[in-house]
Amino acid sequence: MSYDRYLAICKPLHYNSIMNQSICIKSVIIIWLLSFKITLVDFISLCSLYYCGPNIIHHFFCDYEPILELSCSDTSWLHIQTYVLGFICVVAPFILIVISYIYIVLAILKIKSITGRQKAFTTCSSHLTVVCMFYGTLIAVYLFPTKGQLDILNKILSLFYTVMTPLLNPIIYTFRNKDFKKAIDKINPFFKIKMQL
Structure with missing residues (x-):
């Protein structure tokens, strides 16, 4: 999306x-394959551990860190792997997005x-909002040290990037839609007055 916005604003004639459709299909295939490979590496790494203790995960879902805490094996190498893969999957794309938005601004x-x-700012604002919500919580959960961090804070942040961001994503993009605004105006004239205030 950031590359699309970059091209639309910085190089509109090109x-x-x-x-084109070819570059979109290639981009999706590359991103899916990389995501699958990285997920497979994490899965194989977790399956190679020995689990001997309680099998209760203190989390809303089977997140990576709570599963590591269940293991009786030495997981220090997995923490290093998490930081390396986290940089490749989270920080590097985030840096590219930030650079593209610097050029856009x-x-x-x-x-x-x-x-x-x-018009140009509103074109980018919805994507930038979603990116900040998603990457901000993702970086806070996976790349900052979790020792001494409150479990409840970690759970809330994990819930935010797994549930809230995908839930808010269509809503954020819908508010930019002119047809949506017209439908709201037809349904509730009071809402129109309230939004103008």
């Missing part, structure tokens, strides 16, 4: 030639008309 600031700037 957008159709670069962002610089391009938007060069637009002379205020309405053009507003």
